[in-house]
Amino acid sequence: xxxxxxxxxxxxxxxxxxxxxxxxxxxxxxxxxxxxxxxxxxxxxxxxxxxxxxxxxxxxxxxxxxxxxxxxxxxxxxxxxxxxxxxxxxxxxxxxxxxxxxxxxxxxxxxxxxxxxxxxxxxxxxxxxxxxxxxxxxxxxxxxxxxxxxxxxxxxxxxxxxxxxxxxxxxxxxxxxxxxxxxxxxxxxxxxxxxxxxxxxxxxxxxxxxxxxxxxxxxxxxxxxxxxxxxxxxxxxxxxxxxxxxxxxxxx
Amino acid sequence: xxxxxxxxxxxxxxxxxxxxxxxxxxxxxxxxxxxxxxxxxxxxxxxxxxxxxxxxxxxxxxxxxxxxxxxxxxxxxxxxxxxxxxxxxxxxxxxxxxxxxxxxxxxxxxxxxxxxxxxxxxxxxxxxxxxxxxxxxxxxxxxxxxxxxxxxxxxxxxxxxxxxxx
Numbered sequence: 001x002x003x004x005x006x007x008x009x010x011x012x013x014x015x016x017x018x019x020x021x022x023x024x025x026x027x028x029x030x031x032x033x034x035x036x037x038x039x040x041x042x043x044x045x046x047x048x049x050x051x052x053x054x055x056x057x058x059x060x061x062x063x064x065x066x067x068x069x070x071x072x073x074x075x076x077x078x079x080x081x082x083x084x085x086x087x088x089x090x091x092x093x094x095x096x097x098x099x100x101x102x103x104x105x106x107x108x109x110x111x112x113x114x115x116x117x118x119x120x121x122x123x124x125x126x127x128x129x130x131x132x133x134x135x136x137x138x139x140x141x142x143x144x145x146x147x148x149x150x151x152x153x154x155x156x157x158x159x160x161x162x163x164x165x166x167x168x169x170x171x172x173x174x175x176x177x178x179x180x181x182x183x184x185x186x187x188x189x190x191x192x193x194x195x196x197x198x199x200x201x202x203x204x205x206x207x208x209x210x211x212x213x214x215x216x217x218x219x220x221x222x223x224x225x226x227x228x229x230x231x232x233x234x235x236x237x238x239x240x241x242x243x244x245x246x247x248x249x250x251x252x
Numbered sequence: 253x254x255x256x257x258x259x260x261x262x263x264x265x266x267x268x269x270x271x272x273x274x275x276x277x278x279x280x281x282x283x284x285x286x287x288x289x290x291x292x293x294x295x296x297x298x299x300x301x302x303x304x305x306x307x308x309x310x311x312x313x314x315x316x317x318x319x320x321x322x323x324x325x326x327x328x329x330x331x332x333x334x335x336x337x338x339x340x341x342x343x344x345x346x347x348x349x350x351x352x353x354x355x356x357x358x359x360x361x362x363x364x365x366x367x368x369x370x371x372x373x374x375x376x377x378x379x380x381x382x383x384x385x386x387x388x389x390x391x392x393x394x395x396x397x398x399x400x401x402x403x404x405x406x407x408x409x410x411x412x413x414x415x416x417x418x
Binding site: 036037039040043044046047048049050051053054121122124125126128129130132133136139140 | 304306307308309310336337338339340341390391392393394395397401415417418
């Protein structure tokens with residue numbers, strides 16, 4: 001695998017994470033528990049889709065085969081999407097959406113902070129731009145973790161159930177293979193293994209404030225980065241890709 | 253209409269300062285600080301380097317169109333390049349821009365505090381109407397990506413706050 005191929009694959013993985021989670025959050029549009037949260041979740045969706053656009057654009061450029069960001073976002077099959085399993089999980093109740101976002105934001109915050117120092121200038125520019133947005137997302141999801149976890153008996157129970165359910169998708173955020181090894185060697189991406197201790201500490205800090213805890217039995221799932229997905233992604237893509245499938249090449 | 257010779261970089265900046273931000277029309281794209289550079293090209297057209305406020309800001313393309321059509325009115329052809337680096341921060345909003353924001357009823361970005369800190373205290377956010385700092389956060393995410401929603405506890409005015417972003 002060449003450096004160029006590795007970079008393309010890495011950009012695609014991160015773009016897919018942002019696109020799929022952005023799409024999931026956009027499903028809340030008009031369904032938020034309160035107006036402010038309806039607006040907040042769709043604001044975050046907009047940021048994520050904006051980030052995905054920048055990453056896809058750059059991926060298309062690196063690939064150099066004449067594909068555009070739209071081709072990458074809309075015209076691939078399920079197994080060609082390389083997002084982590086966490087982001088494709090259904091919204092569930094509001095608490096579950098927050099838990100999913102919280103795990104993701106904690107990881108993104110550390111990853112993109114490191115990427116601002118990437119030796120790849122374009123990637124560093126994207127990271128410098130997006131880290132500012134990610135910090136607001138993280139603050140939002142962390143505050144809600146505390147409010148729900150340390151809230152009523154019911155909110156506590158429901159959000160703890162979601163923590164128990166989604167904790168099995170944490171390790172996979174730190175997935176590494178040949179792609180990562182090549183890029184770490186080149187100083188383009190950080191070795192995420194070295195971010196794990198800080199990630200765990202940051203998660204613990206909020207969970208303990210929220211009177212929540214990670215489950216003891218924490219059997220981990222994997223697959224997303226290799227294109228093996230849960231049943232949920234196919235349904236999501238059906239909706240995401242509908243317009244381009246029905247009216248190929250459509251623009252507005 | 254000016255002849256090609258009379259069209260200077262300063263003149264282009266002047267025209268750009270007449271292009272309003274589509275979402276906050278009180279400030280121009282120059283006040284907002286999204287224009288990085290203006291350069292004349294060999295064929296006599298102009299290249300405008302613009303940076304988005306937020307990556308997903310839906311107004312970015314619209315701003316580019318507005319810029320092109322404003323210049324075209326003066327017979328000037330231009331293209332707008334969207335550049336990511338250096339990243340836009342709220343420090344790029346001019347003093348004039350901050351004053352206009354406040355007049356418009358939007359509290360401009362305030363210094364101090366750490367936006368990412370979960371437990372630390374951020375800066376005081378004054379009400380644009382009565383100046384009281386006895387205000388409360390309603391939602392970190394307001395009517396556009398760049399604003400948060402606040403309410404004044406003294407005069408009860410609900411208002412937008414242009415979030416500090418740097």
